[in-house]
Amino acid sequence: MEFRELEQVRPEEIEKRSFEIITQELGDKKLDPEQELVIKRVIHTTADFDYADQLVFSPHAVKLGIEALKEGIPVITDTNMGKAGINKKALERAGSSVHCFMADEDVAEDAKNRQTTRAHASMDKAARLSKECIFAIGNAPTALVHLHELIQEGIIKPRLIIGVPVGFVNVIQSKEMILSLSDVPYIVARGRKGGSNVAAAIVNAMLYQIS
Numbered sequence: 002m003e004f005r006e007l008e009q010v011r012p013e014e015i016e017k018r019s020f021e022i023i024t025q026e027l028g029d030k031k032l033d034p035e036q037e038l039v040i041k042r043v044i045h046t047t048a049d050f051d052y053a054d055q056l057v058f059s060p061h062a063v064k065l066g067i068e069a070l071k072e073g074i075p076v077i078t079d080t081n082m083g084k085a086g087i088n089k090k091a092l093e094r095a096g097s098s099v100h101c102f103m104a105d106e107d108v109a110e111d112a113k114n115r116q117t118t119r120a121h122a123s124m125d126k127a128a129r130l131s132k133e134c135i136f137a138i139g140n141a142p143t144a145l146v147h148l149h150e151l152i153q154e155g156i157i158k159p160r161l162i163i164g165v166p167v168g169f170v171n172v173i174q175s176k177e178m179i180l181s182l183s184d185v186p187y188i189v190a191r192g193r194k195g196g197s198n199v200a201a202a203i204v205n206a207m208l209y210q211i212s
Contacts, residue, residue, distance in 0.1 A: 019045055027053060035063050039188065042206035046198050055191050062161060062186040066207045069135055069160035070095045076135045076204055077127040078197070079103060079120050079144045079166075083137055086201030091208035097135075099204075102126045120144040128157045137163040139200030142175035149178040152185060162187045163203050165195035 010018050023041050027050070032040055036058050043052045070076075076092070076099040078084045084101040092099060102108050102123040112122040120141030127134055128151055136159050138144045145164050151157045164179040164187060166172050176189050188203055 016045070026050065033058070035061065038210060039063055039203055039206040042202045042209075043199055046202040047196075049194065051194065052190065052199075055194060057180060057187075057189045057191050059182075059185075059187045062188050063207060065186045066135060066161040066188070067210055069133075070097045070207060071211055073097050074133055074135055074160050075100055075131060076137055077101070077123075077130075078200065079123065079138045079141045080197045083139050083197035083200045086198055087137075087204050088208055091205065091211070095208055095211045100127070100130065118143045121147045124148055124151065132157050133160050135159065135161045135163070135204070137200040137204050139163075139165050139195055139197035140167065142166045142168070142171040145175035145179055146171070149175075149182070152182065159185055161185075162189075163200050164188070165190040165199045165203070167193065167195040167199075169193060 008018070020041060023044050030053060032053065040053055040056055043056065044050055073096040076087065076097060078099060078101045080103060081101050084099050087099050103119050105126065108119055108122045108126055111125065112119045115122065118141065120143045124144050124147045134157070136148060145166060148159070148162060152159070162179055162185060164176050166175065172193055176191060179187050179189055190199060
């Protein structure tokens with residue numbers, strides 16, 4: 002059996018080399034300069050070039066997200082995996098923080114009493130934390146659906162919604178609800194693809210642009 006020849010790359014240069022390969026494989030595809038680093042970071046995380054077409058950005062969503070992070074606006078995730086994937090040193094340098102309420106006892110009790118999901122109940126808790134948050138949703142479409150409800154009711158006004166839940170049940174519908182918003186910035190992965198790793202990658206891509 003023959004093996005492909007290994008590239009000789011120093012450990013500290015692996016990420017740089019990965020981005021060079023991504024740029025090469027994108028070929029002549031033109032990316033919006035404001036969105037480029039986010040798209041490439043998601044491709045780097047997933048090795049899935051479909052995201053070059055499937056990520057949908059509201060006008061200046063990346064710029065607005067970076068500004069919000071620099072103002073210390075908190076990030077809310079719908080999984081502890083998503084929370085763990087966000088670079089804490091970069092977050093601290095930006096003056097922001099990240100929270101996930103999915104495992105909180107009061108969220109579990111609220112979800113049980115109201116016969117809803119923990120993701121739904123965790124969005125209510127986030128709304129009590131701050132009217133202005135960045136939401137990074139990579140797993141639960143019910144979180145996006147309830148966010149849409151809270152926005153329509155005027156309870157919250159997110160500075161940015163990252164809507165990238167993965168799966169089959171109500172995933173596409175929940176994303177389309179966020180795409181229908183006209184006054185809330187969003188970054189959405191259209192279709193079934195996504196995940197907590199994608200949500201974290203988008204946040205990190207914005208954080209890495211803050212000096």
